[in-house]
Amino acid sequence: MTSVGPIIHLEDVTKAFRRPDRRGDLLAVDRLSFEIHPGEIAAVVGKTGCGKSTMFNLVAGLIEPTSGRVTVVGHDPFREFDFFRGKIGIVFQGDRLMPWRTALDNVLLGLEILHTDRQQAEKIAGDWLTRLGLAGHENDYPHALSGGMRQRVSISRAFAVDPQILLCDEPFSALDEMTARDLREEFIRLVRQNGKTAVFITHSIKEAMQVGDRILVFHRPARIAFEARLKPDAGEERRSEIEQKILAVLGESQ
Numbered sequence: 001m002t003s004v005g006p007i008i009h010l011e012d013v014t015k016a017f018r019r020p021d022r023r024g025d026l027l028a029v030d031r032l033s034f035e036i037h038p039g040e041i042a043a044v045v046g047k048t049g050c051g052k053s054t055m056f057n058l059v060a061g062l063i064e065p066t067s068g069r070v071t072v073v074g075h076d077p078f079r080e081f082d083f084f085r086g087k088i089g090i091v092f093q094g095d096r097l098m099p100w101r102t103a104l105d106n107v108l109l110g111l112e113i114l115h116t117d118r119q120q121a122e123k124i125a126g127d128w129l130t131r132l133g134l135a136g137h138e139n140d141y142p143h144a145l146s147g148g149m150r151q152r153v154s155i156s157r158a159f160a161v162d163p164q165i166l167l168c169d170e171p172f173s174a175l176d177e178m179t180a181r182d183l184r185e186e187f188i189r190l191v192r193q194n195g196k197t198a199v200f201i202t203h204s205i206k207e208a209m210q211v212g213d214r215i216l217v218f219h220r221p222a223r224i225a226f227e228a229r230l231k232p233d234a235g236e237e238r239r240s241e242i243e244q245k246i247l248a249v250l251g252e253s254q
Contacts, residue, residue: 006035007165007197008059013068015054015222028054030221031068036214038164041191041198043212045205047250051222052201056169059199060090073164086114089158091171095150097142103129103153104138110161128156132186148179155183159190166191166198173202184210205246209239217249225249 013032016025028051036042044052057063058070061077061084070076075083089110097106107125116124129138132152142150151171158166168187172180188211191198200211208215209230217226226249228242 005037007038007073008036008199009069009071010034010055010058011069011071013058013065013070015051015058015063016066027221029058029065030223032222032224033068034216034224034227036197036199038197039195040214041188041200041212042214042216043200043202043208044216044218045202045208045246045250046218046222047220048203050218050220052203052218053169055218055222056167056199056201060088060167086110086161087164089161089163089166091151091154091158091166091168093170093173095142095147095154097150097153099142102139102141103134103145106142106153107157107160110157114161124160125156128160129153131190132156146179147175148183151175151183155187155190159194162194164197166196168198168200170202171200172207173204180207187211205243205250208246209243215242215246217246219249 011033013029014027015029016027019026032055044055046052054063058065059072059077061081064078070078072084073087077084098109101109104122104125107128108121111121111124126138129135132155134149134152134156137145137149142153145153154171172183175183184207202208202211213230213232215228215230216224219225226245228245230239230242
């Protein structure tokens with residue numbers, strides 16, 4: 001961890017959506033403020049509908065806050081969307097692979113958008129597939145791959161553009177627990193080895209504690225109800241203490 005300023009900064013952010021029946025607004029994020037510094041893996045946990053994904057979309061620049069300020073590496077992700085090409089890698093709950101493209105071509109997508117030299121891009125994409133255990137599957141189409149293998153392609157695609165930040169929205173929730181556990185461990189290792197900053201959204205307390213060195217617990221509408229830091233070498237007593245506190249805080253939520 002470095003003493004450099006925050007790479008992600010939310011200041012008094014509110015996001016409201018107009019209801020289809022026009023009966024007022026739906027408040028999804030309520031005066032949310034937090035900072036994430038370079039090298040952190042921040043796990044965001046909360047009940048379904050608490051605003052985790054809305055916060056994710058704000059940081060990704062997919063939506064604009066109703067009020068307040070969102071900055072990522074000092075820039076507005078919504079108003080300066082093009083600036084973030086190659087700077088943010090995203091891993092969704094579904095693999096979001098294009099079925100007409102091979103595993104290699106799916107990983108190449110971001111590099112193509114960045115106009116990377118084709119020969120160099122193929123080497124980068126191939127190297128990431130190998131690192132994620134998919135050597136020999138470069139020319140397989142998504143339908144021929146298991147769910148875990150498809151998500152490995154998705155992770156390869158995110159890392160291939162060498163982003164500063166990785167945003168992950170429940171990326172392993174659709175997988176069986178053994179596959180999810182292996183991918184979580186691999187993901188953490190790759191983030192740390194490559195000096196990335198990550199925001200990892202989950203509804204699982206155990207997953208948040210396995211992935212995050214910092215845990216943010218959201219209440220609805222999205223606001224921080226509890227925050228904890230968890231060192232990799234934290235003992236069982238410390239982990240149990242944090243888990244019980246998170247359970248208590250979530251039990252108090254709406």
